[in-house]
Amino acid sequence: MKILFFGTPKFSEIILGGLIERGFNVVGVVCQNDKPSGRGNKLVSPHMVEFAKGLNLPVYQFEKLSLYIEEFKKIDYTIAVTASYGKFLPKKLLDLHPCVNVHPSMLPVYRGSTPIQSALLNGDKVTGVSIMQTGVGMDDGDVFVQKEVEILPEDDYISLSPKLAEVGLDLLCETLEKIKNGTETKTAQDESKATFVKLIQKEDALLDFSCSAESQVNKVRAYVEDPVAFFLLGDDRIKVYKAVVATDVVGEAGKVIANKKRFLIGTSDGIFEILKCQVQGGKVLDAKSFLNGYRFKTMEIKL
């Protein structure tokens, strides 16, 4: 079985790396195009490009897949595996060979592009991974297998994502073996229970202290990799990388309480404690270091 792998972010890398490690025959990697990015708007390749090259795999980057069907016909593969590729695969491409997808949620819940973030944002205690048939719709194909994964209170996107990838990898390998042997089974999703999650916008990451502290901590956990939860303190934009709900203090919504040791912000329900943050121009710092040098110009946050 010759696998053509579709995937772009870190999540995909873990799965790709795992497939190789376990001896699966991956013949190539398709990932998204290079994009102008960062200061100077220089063209930057997805990290996957280097990763795949490091594994001596050919890398394909097509601007619009549907325009390159002929190219795909030239690639010698028998099955496609997708994992957070980032775009829909056109029907013409799916018709060439079977295609399975790794989706980090318990489908039909959290269909769409941000299932991991959504589970964290909603404060879920459990999420999971599904291996499914890749279809033309949004994550609505038949499911081969799925497995739950516990979300720990201290988990955030950065810690949870690899856990889901590892579980996804196991399930994927299992499924591929079955497909190879012709013993795979699949069941249709219950459409009535389907939920969708949307793309994340920058503004979604703006912390709102008129909400509960817990909900804003969840926002930090969900968006810690990108775009990173933030709030505005006077003219300063402060990104929050790690926060918890403080239970030993009281305070008023939108009011900052800060001393040499702790950086607290009142919310409508509970106290939001910042453990790791960054002001524009500065490095990411633990609260103590941040407080050592930061000069507060205001202690109020506009709600």
Next chain:
RNA sequence: CGCGAGGUAGAGCAGCUCGGAAGCUCGCCGGGCUCAUAACCCGGAGGUCACAGGUUCAAAUCCUGUCCUCGCAA
């Protein structure tokens, strides 16, 4: 040449406008006080002020170039 901020003790910052003996908060080491402490008091170590040139009697501070870090936008 997309816009912008910054590189000063182990950490985080001030000082730079108006050149003239390197400072603050924390950490660290030593001592003291306390039943005790993330408390308080006393003392101490630790910096070629990113790098390279230039101006000057004198440069962290002014000028030029280089390297590095970071925020925004896309």
